[in-house]
Amino acid sequence: xxxxxxxxxxxxxxxxxxxxxxxxxxxxxxxxxxxxxxxxxxxxxxxxxxxxxxxxxxxxxxxxxxxxxxxxxxxxxxxxxxxxxxxxxxxxxxxxxxxxxxxxxxxxxxxxxxxxxxxxxxxxxxxxxxxxxxxxxxxxxxxxxxxxxxxxxxxxxxxxxxxxxxxxxxxxxxxxxxxxxxxxxxxxxxxxxxxxxxxxxxxxxxxxxxxxxxxxxxxxxxxxxxxxxxxxxxxxxxxxxxxxxxxxxxxxxxxxxxxxxxxxxxxxxxxxxxxxxxxxxxxxxxxxxxxxxxxxxxxxxxxxxxxxxxxxxxx
Numbered sequence: 001x002x003x004x005x006x007x008x009x010x011x012x013x014x015x016x017x018x019x020x021x022x023x024x025x026x027x028x029x030x031x032x033x034x035x036x037x038x039x040x041x042x043x044x045x046x047x048x049x050x051x052x053x054x055x056x057x058x059x060x061x062x063x064x065x066x067x068x069x070x071x072x073x074x075x076x077x078x079x080x081x082x083x084x085x086x087x088x089x090x091x092x093x094x095x096x097x098x099x100x101x102x103x104x105x106x107x108x109x110x111x112x113x114x115x116x117x118x119x120x121x122x123x124x125x126x127x128x129x130x131x132x133x134x135x136x137x138x139x140x141x142x143x144x145x146x147x148x149x150x151x152x153x154x155x156x157x158x159x160x161x162x163x164x165x166x167x168x169x170x171x172x173x174x175x176x177x178x179x180x181x182x183x184x185x186x187x188x189x190x191x192x193x194x195x196x197x198x199x200x201x202x203x204x205x206x207x208x209x210x211x212x213x214x215x216x217x218x219x220x221x222x223x224x225x226x227x228x229x230x231x232x233x234x235x236x237x238x239x240x241x242x243x244x245x246x247x248x249x250x251x252x253x254x255x256x257x258x259x260x261x262x263x264x265x266x267x268x269x270x271x272x273x274x275x276x277x278x279x280x281x282x283x284x285x286x287x288x289x290x291x292x293x294x295x296x297x298x299x300x301x302x303x304x305x306x307x308x309x310x311x312x313x314x315x
Contacts, residue, residue, distance in 0.1 A: 045076055055166075086134065167236070
């Protein structure tokens with residue numbers, strides 16, 4: 001299922017949109033838009049889809065969705081749904097093309113780059129953001145701009161623990177803001193060649209450091225091993241293909257860089273938290289039932305440590 005491009009309408013005389021929704025089925029489809037979205041669920045609960053992230057949302061949750069990132073929220077079907085959602089949409093450049101390049105706005109620019117994977121807001125930051133967004137609903141004239149900037153300043157200065165990314169690196173292939181030239185080369189090379197095995201010597205040569213130094217360097221900079229990073233790239237790519245629903249699951253396996261279905265199943269479930277078929281059914285809104293035959297077949301072929309898709313020992 002390919003996401004639909006939505007055009008966000010603004011009221012006359014306003015540079016961005018902010019509204020309150022009391023109906024659970026507005027924009028109830030897999031979609032994206034060029035605007036950044038900030039959404040607060042005052043009431044309501046259901047399934048949350050942001051990029052390749054599938055989870056539950058509940059009353060009180062706040063999410064920042066970056067430009068061009070596909071997403072959807074499906075409220076639980078109830079006879080009398082109680083829904084209250086506050087949502088703001090704004091372009092990354094609605095304040096002018098040079099605004100984000102001002103030195104003082106570097107934290108804001110970084111925030112918007114991070115939001116392209118989706119950010120779940122929590123902690124004290126969530127409470128502050130909810131209060132400001134509530135005030136933004138009724139604000140007029142310059143107060144609207146000031147309040148929006150205050151919200152973004154709150155998010156940009158938030159503790160790292162209060163802003164958790166949702167979509168995987170593999171789903172949104174975006175280089176992190178502020179990384180060095182060495183990390184940039186590693187990311188670009190990995191995104192280009194993740195469908196085939198990448199040896200330690202090969203990626204270390206790309207980084208222009210020794211294989212031994214590479215392991216320490218990459219983990220210190222990214223807080224994960226390189227093998228885990230490659231798995232996330234492959235699984236993220238597989239999630240995108242499963243969402244598009246144009247290939248069989250077996251084809252998705254090989255198109256994502258896995259050489260056998262056993263490895264694909266094991267590592268997809270490790271990263272995504274569910275089987276490939278379960279992931280696809282949940283996204284499509286279909287009942288997910290365990291396929292006993294599939295599980296039995298997979299269990300009868302344990303993953304060997306020397307499999308091409310095993311975590312790379314050096315990382």
